[in-house]
Amino acid sequence: MRTLIAAVLLTLASQQPQRDTPPPMPKGTAVVRGLVVAPGSTNPIAGVLVILGGTPASPARPRTVTSDASGKFEFLELPPGLYTISGSPAFYQKQFLASRRAEVLVAEAQIVEGLEIALTRAAVIVGRLVDEFGQPVGGMMMNVAGVNDRPGTTSSSAQSSDELGRFRLFSLTPGTYYVSARPWNSISTNPTAPASEGLLETYYPGTLSRGDATRIEVRAGEEIDAGDLRVLRGRLLRVRGIVVDSQGRPSQANRTSAGLSCKDSGGISHGVDPQGRFDFQPMPPGSCRL
Numbered sequence: 001m002r003t004l005i006a007a008v009l010l011t012l013a014s015q016q017p018q019r020d021t022p023p024p025m026p027k028g029t030a031v032v033r034g035l036v037v038a039p040g041s042t043n044p045i046a047g048v049l050v051i052l053g054g055t056p057a058s059p060a061r062p063r064t065v066t067s068d069a070s071g072k073f074e075f076l077e078l079p080p081g082l083y084t085i086s087g088s089p090a091f092y093q094k095q096f097l098a099s100r101r102a103e104v105l106v107a108e109a110q111i112v113e114g115l116e117i118a119l120t121r122a123a124v125i126v127g128r129l130v131d132e133f134g135q136p137v138g139g140m141m142m143n144v145a146g147v148n149d150r151p152g153t154t155s156s157s158a159q160s161s162d163e164l165g166r167f168r169l170f171s172l173t174p175g176t177y178y179v180s181a182r183p184w185n186s187i188s189t190n191p192t193a194p195a196s197e198g199l200l201e202t203y204y205p206g207t208l209s210r211g212d213a214t215r216i217e218v219r220a221g222e223e224i225d226a227g228d229l230r231v232l233r234g235r236l237l238r239v240r241g242i243v244v245d246s247q248g249r250p251s252q253a254n255r256t257s258a259g260l261s262c263k264d265s266g267g268i269s270h271g272v273d274p275q276g277r278f279d280f281q282p283m284p285p286g287s288c289r290l
Helices: 002-015
Strands: 030-037 049-053 063-066 072-078 081-088 102-106 111-118 123-130 140-146 166-172 175-183 197-199 216-218 223-230 233-235 240-242 257-262 266-271 277-279
Touching: 030 049, 030 081, 030 102, 049 072, 063 072, 081 111, 102 111, 123 175, 123 216, 140 166, 166 175, 175 197, 175 223, 216 223
Parallel strands: 030 111, 123 223
Antiparallel strands: 030 072, 049 063, 049 081, 081 102, 123 166, 140 175, 175 216, 197 233, 240 277, 257 266
16 A cells, blocks of 8 residues: 555656756856955955845846955956846844945956955944933833834844943944834833833933934944934833633633733733633733734
8 A cells, every 4th residue: 555655656656747957157257356355445354245246237046155254256257248236244143244246347258357246345333322311221122213214124133222321223224224222021110000100112312202303324334323213111011801702701811812912012911810810011002902
């Protein structure tokens, strides 16, 4: 029986339409060599992805190599044509952005040497979070978004202010940004109070409205010290209730959980008690789904 099943599977597999395999890359006799350097210097950078591609007038499948320990790269067996070449930093090389794309014309059996690819230095915004008393606020999640980005989006990985309230937003492309801070979780002065207060999402330099926020413009390689962002405090949201079944009876605790998903602060869920009750801890106000 096993042999029969295997034979059937093999037959079915052979009947499946074959996927189109890409044509092999053409080979030539030209060579392109060069060096990846830091912007404004001759210091080599290792581990950069160098991309060699075609142009609309001279299409070619992209080829990639990685710069070696000396920052050098090399492309072999290239057919003649017009190519574009650029460098893209590795994921961990946060101080750099991709280089500008350049064109290189290659003839048959030609060796093109001495190409230099200079990465672009990323921009940085630094500052400090303080409360209404001027004291540092640590552990807040920082967000930076372009002025044309949709509200709620971010242009930087999530980072926290340190114990002195300092923040550093890096790997920014040149442009104009909104900077904001919000708690990872509710920071309440008294979590057991019916109407507790806590820190709220605040836009630079100290407003709850993105429309009233001050924009910060940065250029390539520039570090902007934004100064203090005053984090505002206000009343927190608290959601509690009872889950019932179709007969109006409290739901069973071992089979029911309640979840609260908020647009700006993520989601949380936990089980109900024996009376079907749920009670979420205070959190910043916002648009939520229960």
